[in-house]
Amino acid sequence: MITVKLPDETEKEYPENSSALDVAASIGSRLADATVAAEIDGLIVDAMRPLEEVTETRPIPLRLLTERDPEALGVLRHSCAHVMARAVMKLYPGVNLAFGPTLGQGFYYDFDLERPISEDDFARIESEMKSIIKQKEPFERFSLDRDEALKFCDGMDQSLKVEHIETGLADHHTLSFYRQGEFVDLCRGPHIPDAGKIKAFKLLSVAGSYWKGDAQNRRLQRLYGTAWFSKKDLNKYLNQIEEAKRRDHRVLGKKLGLFTISNDVGQGLCLWQPKGAIVRSLLEDFIKRELLNRGYEPVYSPHIGRAKLYEMSGHFPYYRDSQFTPIFGHDGGQMIDFWIRKLDPKDEDYVEPSADEEQKLLEAAAVMGIDLSAFPKSGSVEDKLQVLRKWQDQQERYLLKPMNCPHHVQIYKSQPRSYRDLPVRLAEFGTVYRHEQSGELNGMLRVRGLTQDDAHLFCTPDQVEEEFRSTLELVQFVLKSVGLEDYRVVLSLRDPDSNKYVGSAENWDRAEATLRHVLTEAGFNFVEEPGEAAFYGPKADFMVRDCLGREWQLGTVQLDYNLPERFELEYIGSDNAAHRPVMIHRAPFGSMERFVGMLIEHFAGAFPLWLAPEQVRILPLSDKHLDYAKQVESQFRSAGFRITVDQHSAKVNAKIRQAQLDLIPYMVIVGAQEEAQGAVSLRDRIDGDLGEMPIDEAISKLKKEVKEKIIRQSFEADFSGIEAASEVSNEY
RNA sequence: GCUGCUGUAGCUCAGUGGUAGAGCACUUCCUUGGUAAGGAAGAGGCCAUGGGUUCAAGUCCCAUCAGCAGCUCCA
Numbered sequence: 001m002i003t004v005k006l007p008d009e010t011e012k013e014y015p016e017n018s019s020a021l022d023v024a025a026s027i028g029s030r031l032a033d034a035t036v037a038a039e040i041d042g043l044i045v046d047a048m049r050p051l052e053e054v055t056e057t058r059p060i061p062l063r064l065l066t067e068r069d070p071e072a073l074g075v076l077r078h079s080c081a082h083v084m085a086r087a088v089m090k091l092y093p094g095v096n097l098a099f100g101p102t103l104g105q106g107f108y109y110d111f112d113l114e115r116p117i118s119e120d121d122f123a124r125i126e127s128e129m130k131s132i133i134k135q136k137e138p139f140e141r142f143s144l145d146r147d148e149a150l151k152f153c154d155g156m157d158q159s160l161k162v163e164h165i166e167t168g169l170a171d172h173h174t175l176s177f178y179r180q181g182e183f184v185d186l187c188r189g190p191h192i193p194d195a196g197k198i199k200a201f202k203l204l205s206v207a208g209s210y211w212k213g214d215a216q217n218r219r220l221q222r223l224y225g226t227a228w229f230s231k232k233d234l235n236k237y238l239n240q241i242e243e244a245k246r247r248d249h250r251v252l253g254k255k256l257g258l259f260t261i262s263n264d265v266g267q268g269l270c271l272w273q274p275k276g277a278i279v280r281s282l283l284e285d286f287i288k289r290e291l292l293n294r295g296y297e298p299v300y301s302p303h304i305g306r307a308k309l310y311e312m313s314g315h316f317p318y319y320r321d322s323q324f325t326p327i328f329g330h331d332g333g334q335m336i337d338f339w340i341r342k343l344d345p346k347d348e349d350y351v352e353p354s355a356d357e358e359q360k361l362l363e364a365a366a367v368m369g370i371d372l373s374a375f376p377k378s379g380s381v382e383d384k385l386q387v388l389r390k391w392q393d394q395q396e397r398y399l400l401k402p403m404n405c406p407h408h409v410q411i412y413k414s415q416p417r418s419y420r421d422l423p424v425r426l427a428e429f430g431t432v433y434r435h436e437q438s439g440e441l442n443g444m445l446r447v448r449g450l451t452q453d454d455a456h457l458f459c460t461p462d463q464v465e466e467e468f469r470s471t472l473e474l475v476q477f478v479l480k481s482v483g484l485e486d487y488r489v490v491l492s493l494r495d496p497d498s499n500k501y502v503g504s505a506e507n508w509d510r511a512e513a514t515l516r517h518v519l520t521e522a523g524f525n526f527v528e529e530p531g532e533a534a535f536y537g538p539k540a541d542f543m544v545r546d547c548l549g550r551e552w553q554l555g556t557v558q559l560d561y562n563l564p565e566r567f568e569l570e571y572i573g574s575d576n577a578a579h580r581p582v583m584i585h586r587a588p589f590g591s592m593e594r595f596v597g598m599l600i601e602h603f604a605g606a607f608p609l610w611l612a613p614e615q616v617r618i619l620p621l622s623d624k625h626l627d628y629a630k631q632v633e634s635q636f637r638s639a640g641f642r643i644t645v646d647q648h649s650a651k652v653n654a655k656i657r658q659a660q661l662d663l664i665p666y667m668v669i670v671g672a673q674e675e676a677q678g679a680v681s682l683r684d685r686i687d688g689d690l691g692e693m694p695i696d697e698a699i700s701k702l703k704k705e706v707k708e709k710i711i712r713q714s715f716e717a718d719f720s721g722i723e724a725a726s727e728v729s730n731e732y
Numbered sequence: 733g734c735u736g737c738u739g740u741a742g743c744u745c746a747g748u749g750g751u752a753g754a755g756c757a758c759u760u761c762c763u764u765g766g767u768a769a770g771g772a773a774g775a776g777g778c779c780a781u782g783g784g785u786u787c788a789a790g791u792c793c794c795a796u797c798a799g800c801a802g803c804u805c806c807a
Contacts, residue, residue: 116736207802208735214804219735222802250800254743263780263798319807321733403807437733437805438798446806534807558807585807622764649764657768671766681767689767 002052003059011059020047021193024064031064036072036192039063044071046141046190067229074102079139079192080129080201080227081107086183087128088223092117097185098160098211098220105237106226110209112160117221122203125223129201132181136196140179141189149175153186160211161186168212200234201227204241243715244548249600250443256605256663258596258613259444268441268448270593275613278642279599280592282611284429287453287478287588294474296427296455301407303431307397312566313406314502316399318535324435324448329396332368335361337397340388343381404430405560405585408456409567412581417571422581423459423467429592430454444597451592457584458569464582468518468557471586475542475555478588482599483608483711486545488525490553491515493538495531502536507561512538515559536562546602547715554595558585606663606685608711609702616643616702617664619655621671628675632668632695639699640706643668660685666702686714 001013004023014022020038024031024047035047040062041055051060065072081100084107089095092113100109111117117125144152146165153161165175165186178187180195192198204224211217228234253259258276265271272280288298307326310316316323328334339361342353353361358377365372370391376383401407408426417424431451440446459467479487493512494501501508515538519526526540533539539558543551560583563569570578589595599607609615616636620629629645636643646655652669659667667683674680674692682690682698693701 205801206736209803210734216734224802261799267798315807322806405807432807434807439733439735439801439803440805441799536807539807619767621766624764649762651763651765651770652767653765654769655767660768667767669767673766683767 004051005059005061007063014051016052017050019049019051020045020062020064023051023062031066034066035064036067036069036197037065037075037190039065039071044075044190046139046193048138048193049141049190073228075190076192076197076229077102077107077227078190079195080198080225081109082139082178082180082183082185082187082191083129083132083195083198083201084125084203084223084225085109085111085185086132086180087125088113088117089183091121091124091128096160097158100185103224106204106224108222108224110211110220110222112211112218112220117206117223119206126201126203133195133198135181136194137181138194139191141176141191142179143174143176145174146172149177149186152177152184156184158186197229198227199229200231201225202234202238240548244550244601247548247601247604248443249445249597252600252605253443253597256613258600261443266448267438268436268446270444270447270449276596278613279607279611280596283482283589283592283595284453286481288427290474290478291425291427291455294425294470295423296425299408299411299426299428301401301404301411301428301430303401303433304398305401305407307399308393309406309410310399310402313403313409313563314536314566315403315406319402319434322435322437323402324400324433327396327398327400329398330368330370332365332370333392333395333397335364335368336370336388336392340385340392343385343388400433401430402432402434404428404432404452404454405456405563405583406567408454409563409569409583412456412458412569413567417458417581419460419571419573419579422571423457423463425455425457427453427455444593444600447591447593450594452587453589453592453595454585454587457586458564458571458581459584460571460573460579461582464559464584465514465518467584468514468559469522471557471584472518472522472524472540475557475586475588479542479544479555481709482611484544484546484602488527488543489519490532490541490543491519491526491528491538492532492534492541493528493530494533498531500535501533503562503565508538511559511561515540534558536560544598546598547713548601550601552594552598554590554598555588556586556590559583560585603713604715606665606713608709609665610706610709612663612665613642614644614662614664615641615706616666616668617659617662618643618645618668618670619652619659620645620647621652621669623649625670625672625675629670632670632680635695636668636699639703641699641702656683668698686712 002016002018003011003013004018005011012023012026014026020040021032021035024035038045038047040051040060041057043054044065045054047064051062055061065075078101081102085097085100088109088111089097092115094113096112098110098112100107150162150165153165165172169175175186176188177184178189178191202225204226207222207224209220209222211220226234226237228237253276256275257273258279259273260271261267261269262271291298304327307316325334326337328337362372362375362377372387372391375387407430408428411426412424429451431449433449436446436448441448457467457471479485494508516528519540537558537560539556541553542555544554545551563583564580569581569583571581573579599611607613618629618633620626626645626647633643633645646659648655656667663685665685667685669681669683671681677692679692679694680698681692682701684690
């Protein structure tokens with residue numbers, strides 16, 4: 001007999017080899033029917049597996065997972081991936097299976113198959129899947145030892161699985177498989193008891209991928225799908241996808257004239273059109289005022305700086321690949337730079353240059369007027385490098401700034417600092433340039449020139465905690481004022497096994513402990529992610545959920561014990577001795593581009609009144625009322641509103657329609673009636689006609705809405721059921 | 733950066749190797765209106781760029797640039 005302990009602490013005895021399903025059945029047949037998987041000792045496992053096989057713990061702690069538990073969705077989706085793979089194999093013989101894990105709200109499976117799969121094939125695959133599901137065949141688990149498993153996969157002609165067992169799973173003695181009808185797959189599980197549990201699914205897209213995610217490897221075809229316990233949930237999810245498409249900031253940005261990206265200017269370089277620029281400057285003004293209140297000092301710094309500066313800070317060497325090429329003062333600068341990198345044995349692409357190549361480079365240098373007479377042709381690489389570096393150091397070499405911090409550091413260093421001056425908080429909307437991979441660029445969300453609402457705090461070690469706390473508070477405040485109150489914080493820590501980080505272990509420990517302590521104390525919902533820290537320090541990123549439940553990484557607060565060290569920053573303490581300050585980098589919005597892009601999607605282009613580029617549009621009933629309309633316009637304008645008059649010769653219905661489509665928050669309709677009364681008729685974009693009222697009344701109503709930054713959205717999201725389900729790790 | 737798809741009017745898109753198309757927007761004229769589309773006419777194009785095949789290329793081929801999707805990356 002075995003003893004099982006349920007979440008309510010009750011303990012029961014069951015015969016050996018009992019499964020979670022048996023336990024469920026003993027409680028009730030409906031529960032047995034609803035049980036999808038089980039959680040034992042924190043591990044999600046098959047409901048049909050003998051309990052004692054899973055854990056050594058006695059009594060066995062068991063939690064039954066039903067369709068109501070989010071964890072169950074991951075299990076369902078992985079099983080659906082198997083069903084999809086089975087269907088694909090049936091339809092297209094010769095398929096080689098790769099991996100097929102679950103994702104936040106779906107799953108995919110990678111196939112190696114000559115014949116390209118297109119969306120036109122989806123209907124066929126789906127109907128094959130349907131007939132598989134109809135048979136309600138069980139998922140059966142069995143284990144084989146290494147040799148048997150290899151033979152087994154080889155026998156099925158699954159060479160990728162064979163390769164995976166030999167490489168990725170080299171340290172596994174036994175391997176588990178799941179059988180479902182004629183389909184067998186190497187898989188860690190868990191799976192649902194039988195395919196009949198898949199009540200609703202849909203194939204979503206097909207895309208290319210690589211074996212083990214490496215572009216050097218063979219290309220695979222990846223089929224994406226999603227699965228749910230009910231048709232209703234599936235439809236809800238599909239609606240969410242549609243809604244997300246409708247809100248695409250690239251489409252809305254074009255339609256509403258917010259921003260544009262011109263090929264002539266360059267990839268990933270965002271041009272703010274007047275309407276977008278207004279939104280941005282309102283946000284900047286808002287945060288600037290807030291910063292002044294909180295003891296920040298605005299500064300300005302140029303867009304470029306000497307490459308040496310960024311070599312000193314560590315950014316240039318570390319992020320060289322994602323930087324724009326340096327600006328060289330000498331035409332030959334780039335060639336020497338190339339040479340230096342080629343000679344440097346530390347460089348990844350290091351290939352020893354041949355004597356012939358070296359000779360050619362020397363000749364080219366001579367032609368370009370570079371004096372390398374000291375170059376030791378038969379000397380050591382180090383000696384050669386020294387000559388080249390010496391020449392380079394004498395030249396102008398600038399970088400488009402990838403970060404603002406080195407400039408702010410220089411401002412800090414421009415005068416002696418006393419402990420009485422600290423913390424020094426230097427703030428700048430600093431535009432930085434990063435040469436992101438072309439495939440990564442995406443509207444305003446991923447650009448090559450971005451403006452951070454940046455600031456750097458220089459403080460004593462004792463002040464770190466308080467400064468970090470108040471910074472978090474600032475981010476909270478800022479997000480709240482644009483109606484973003486649903487977020488979590490990701491605390492990114494270093495990976496203790498990696499050597500990519502700079503600074504001492506003690507400093508890291510101290511920094512991480514401080515962040516953890518403040519976040520805990522302030523009651524933040526946060527998770528720790530080891531290995532995700534920046535190379536110079538741990539960071540706390542704000543992951544903000546928009547009204548569709550999508551997460552965006554926006555604001556960030558980062559601790560830095562490294563730059564003060566590298567730049568030898570100091571302040572004089574009360575003991576009259578020099579001490580090293582600590583730096584905090586922080587950007588509540590992250591970047592203006594990304595933040596505004598996110599806001600466009602969050603509001604579906606319909607900004608709240610205080611941010612709307614065009615707040616009010618006057619719609620004269622006919623040309624006869626144009627004069628009065630202009631009079632009303634000037635009254636609103638002197639009250640501070642962004643307002644226009646629709647002067648088209650169209651019926652008021654058409655003007656209203658246009659204003660609605662342009663997402664103008666308020667329309668003011670004026671005709672003979674209003675003119676006679678010296679009044680206006682107000683129409684709300686969301687609630688429609690508000691009736692006639694005196695101009696003053698309309699103005700003060702709108703003023704109040706602006707002042708309080710009221711957010712009214714016509715969109716009622718109901719995606720509560722489809723928050724990202726926990727991802728179940730079910731790959732080998 | 734890699735793979736695939738795409739690039740035609742300001743926007744959204746049709747277009748079979750043989751004369752460049754539609755709807756919306758725009759301009760003009762008629763219409764002067766009461767809470768989501770009044771009517772008519774007109775203007776608008778180096779069919780992304782550069783090569784090639786062909787008697788003939790928006791259409792077929794190659795390259796480049798850009799966009800999209802996915803992969804990989806993100807200070």
